[in-house]
Amino acid sequence: MSAIRHALTIKREDDFAQWYQEVISAADMAEESGVRGCMVIKPWGYGIWERMQRLLDDRIKAAGVQNAYFPLFIPLGNFVREAAHVEGFAKEMAVVTHHRLIADGKGGLIPDPEAKLEEPLVVRPTSETIIGDAMSRWVQSWRDLPLLLNQWANVVRWEMRTRMFLRTSEFLWQEGHTAHESREDAKRETMRALEMYRDFAEQQLALPVIAGEKPENERFPGAVETWSIEAMMQDGKALQAGTSHYLGTSFADAANIRFQDREGGQQLAHTTSWGVSTRMIGGVIMTHGDDDGLRVPPAIAPFQVVILPMLRENEGDQALLDYCDALRASIAAQSALDEKIRVLLDSRPGKAAAKRWDWVRKGAPVIIEVGPRDMDGETVSLLRRDALWGADGKPAFQTPSRDAVGAAIGGLLEDIQQGLLTEATDRREANIVRDVESFEALAAYFSEDRKFPGWVEVQWSRPTGEALDKVVERLKALKLTFRNVPLDAAPANGKCVFTGESAVERIYVARSY
C-alpha cells in the first residue's frame, strides 16, 4: 500500500493530546480567547453545537419539558443552604463584588470602592439553587407537579488547567431541572433523561455510550444518585458525556419546595437535574477524528455536502457555477436522517484542491468537486470523508452521473452516519476487558507498556464511606477512576477485586478526561 500524506502534521498514535489540539485548529472550530480559561467557539464549532442543540431540544420538548431562563448571578446565601452542595461547589467560582468601574487616575479603570455589593454574587456554576427558589414559588399543590424545566445557558467553573471543549472556565450547556410528587416519579425522570442522552449520543452523535450509575465518590454534590453516559475515546480514555441526577428532597428542603399532597398534608418535592455541554463536541472529535482532521457525523454537520466548482477565472466559470447550482438545488430538495439535506456551494475564489483539504479537515461528510470535464460528461467527482483514501494512496473519488447523485445522496449520508457508529462501537468493544478477577490483574493491564489502554470491567462489593475512599486512592495511584455501574451489565457472580468480598455488581475502571 502506498504511503498516504495526511492532512494533519500530527498523527493520533504519535501524540493524541497534540493531535486533538491540531484538529480543533485545522478544522477551525475554536481557539484560545486570551481571557483566562475561556475559549472562542468559531463558526464551524458553533455550527456543530447549534445542530446538537436543535436535535436535543426537540427531544426535551417532546418529553413535555419547557424551556425557561434564570439569572446568571446567584446570591452567596443560596449556596450556603444546601450543605453537601456548598462543600462540592463553593470553591472555584467567579465572584462579582462590584457593580461599577471608575478611573484610577493613571489612564486605567478600577472597581469603584463606593459600588461594592452588600452580598457578593456568584456567576452560576449550575442552577439548582436559583431554580429551586423559583420552584418554591411555583409549586403549591400536587397539581403543580411534575414541574419540568430546562435551560440553555452559559455556566462558569473556574478551572486551573483548561483544555478546549473538555474543560473551560465558561462553557455552554443545557440543564434540566424537575420537581415531582414522589421518589418513584423523580427516579423515572432521572432515567428518562439518561436514556434520552444515550439515544441522542448514539443515534445523532454516532457516539456509543455506556449508561450507568456513578459510584458514591463521583456523585454530583448533594445528589442521592448520579447517572452518566460514558464514551470511550480513541486513546482508550473515558469521557463522561452527560449526567442525570436524582437529588432526593435535600435541595427541596434547602429551597423550601413544599406542596400539599393528595391527602392534604405538606411534603417536600423530589427533584432531579440533568445536563450535557459543549464537552460533547470534544467527545465527537476524539471519537470520529482521524489523521486527516475531523469527521462530523451527518446528523450534526452544519453542512453535510459541500460542492466545490473548479473555477478557472475565465468565461467558462459561469456555466460551471450554473451546473453546480443546479446540483446544489437537486441535493437540497432531498432528505436524509429525517431532515432536508444541508448543502453548501462553496464558490469562494481559490483552488478547488486547496478548498477540498479545508473541508476534509473540517470533516464535511461528502465533498463533491466539479470541473469542466465532469460538466461535459454530466458527472461529478465525489469524495466520502469516511473513505477518503484509495488503495493507491490517492483520494478515492467516485464519479457518478449528476442525476444519480441526487437520488443516492440521502442513503449515502445515512450510511456514513451508521458507519461511524459501527466503527466506534467495534473499537470500544475491542478495548473493553472483562473478567479481570484481581486488583493485581487490573493494575497489570494498565501498567503494561500499553499505549492506549481501554476500560476494564470488574466486579465489586460497592463499598461506601471510608472503605470506598481507600479503593479510590488505590485507583488514583494508577491514574485510574471509576466510570459507572452499567445498566445492562451481567449480574455479579464472583468476588470484589478490591475487598475480596462477594461482588454485588460490575463497574468500569478507566483512565479518563
Add this chain to the structure above:
Amino acid sequence: MSAIRHALTIKREDDFAQWYQEVISAADMAEESGVRGCMVIKPWGYGIWERMQRLLDDRIKAAGVQNAYFPLFIPLGNFVREAAHVEGFAKEMAVVTHHRLIADGKGGLIPDPEAKLEEPLVVRPTSETIIGDAMSRWVQSWRDLPLLLNQWANVVRWEMRTRMFLRTSEFLWQEGHTAHESREDAKRETMRALEMYRDFAEQQLALPVIAGEKPENERFPGAVETWSIEAMMQDGKALQAGTSHYLGTSFADAANIRFQDREGGQQLAHTTSWGVSTRMIGGVIMTHGDDDGLRVPPAIAPFQVVILPMLRENEGDQALLDYCDALRASIAAQSALDEKIRVLLDSRPGKAAAKRWDWVRKGAPVIIEVGPRDMDGETVSLLRRDALWGADGKPAFQTPSRDAVGAAIGGLLEDIQQGLLTEATDRREANIVRDVESFEALAAYFSEDRKFPGWVEVQWSRPTGEALDKVVERLKALKLTFRNVPLDAAPANGKCVFTGESAVERIYVARSY
C-alpha cells in the same frame, strides 16, 4: 353595548405601567427573581423569545452571517483602549474580582482574599472589544473580508431602576459584528441589518417601526452612526426596538484589525455592530396587549391554536379526547405563515372555561373549545383572541364544522397576524403629529392635558456639539427625547424649531422607554 368584564383587573387607560406588570404576571411570562435587577423568564415568555430567535436567526444566516460564541468575561484592559466607548460604557457593570470562596467561620462564605484576580474581569455589557480582539487575529488580507459574525448571548448592564423585559441588569440578545474593506461596504451592512430588523419587526412581530438615524447625542459610545427602529407603544411612548451601528475605524484601531488591501498597503477595517434583545418582548406586550391580557402575533406564538376539551370526568371523556385529538392532528397538518401550525391540545384537568381565560390572558391567537354538543354536531366552538367580545358583551364564539376548521385555520392565523399589524399601524399614524412649526407648539402638544401623547415630527437644522446639548436639555425639561431621523421622511422645507435656522431634515420627538 353591554359592560364587558375584562380578564385583567387594571385597564390600559387607567394605569398603563401597572397594566403592563399585570399582563406579564397574568400571562405567566416572567417574574422578579430575587436577584437584583434580574428576572426569571417563564416558559410562555421564553417560548416567545425562542420563536423570535428562530425567525431572526434564519434571516441572519440567509444574509451570510455566521454564528459564533465569545467569552462572557472581558479583561478591564480591553475597555480602556477605545476612549469614547469606555466613556459611554465603563460605568455600571458587574465586575468579577475573585475566583474562589472560602468559609467565613460563621457558617457563611466570603470571597477568598488569596484568590483575587490580578486584572478584574467585566461581565460583558456588549462584545465589541472582545470580538474585535478575535477579528484582529482572523483578518490578515482583504480576502478575509467581509467577516460577518453574530452571537446569541446574555449581557449585563447594572441598572438602578429595572422594568421587566424593558430594562433588566441581565438580558438576552443577539449581537452582530462585522468587519469590511471599505466605509461603503460597512455602511451597506449597517443598513442591511437595519432593514432586516424593520422587516422582522413588521412582518413577524406585527410591530410597525420607523427606521432612521439617531442624533449624535444618542449614538452608541464610539460609533460614527447609530440607526434604530422605533415603535410606538399604546401609551404613545417610543420604544427603541433595535439598533445598527456603523463604527468607522476607531474600534478597529483600538483592537488592531488591520488588513493588506488590494494594492498591498495596510488599512484599518471598517466595522459595524447591530443587536436586538428580549426588550422586543416588552414592545410586543405594549403594542398588542389589551384589557384581557396579551395578544401574541401568530408568527411568534409558541402555540397558535389551543384546543380545550370540556371534560366531565366521566366515561364520555375518552370519546371527546379522541375527537379533539383528531382535530389537533388535522390542524397540525396545515400551514400558516410558511410553517406548520403549532397546536396544543390542553387536556390538563380543570374546567375548560377557567383554562380558556388562562389562554386569553396568555394571548394564544385561536382558542377552540369542544364539548359533547360540539362533538354531536361535528362542530367546534372557536374564539379569535383578536375579536374576543361580541356586541352582547359575551365571548364571540364561532361554531364552524370540524372539517371546515382544518381548511380555514391557516388563513385565519394569517388574517390575525395582518390585522394586528394594521391595527398598530393605524394607531401609530393617528398619533403622529406632523408640521409642528415651533418649539412652543411642540411644548404645547406635550403639556396639554393629554393622557397618552404620541410623537411629533419636527424639522431641524441638525445642530451638533454644545448646540445640540442645549436642545437636548430643553427637551429633557419636557421629559422628551429625540427618536430618529426617519429614512423615508419628506425633505425639509422649513425652519428648525429649535434654532430657527433653515431645517435640513425631519426628526421625531417623543416620550420614551
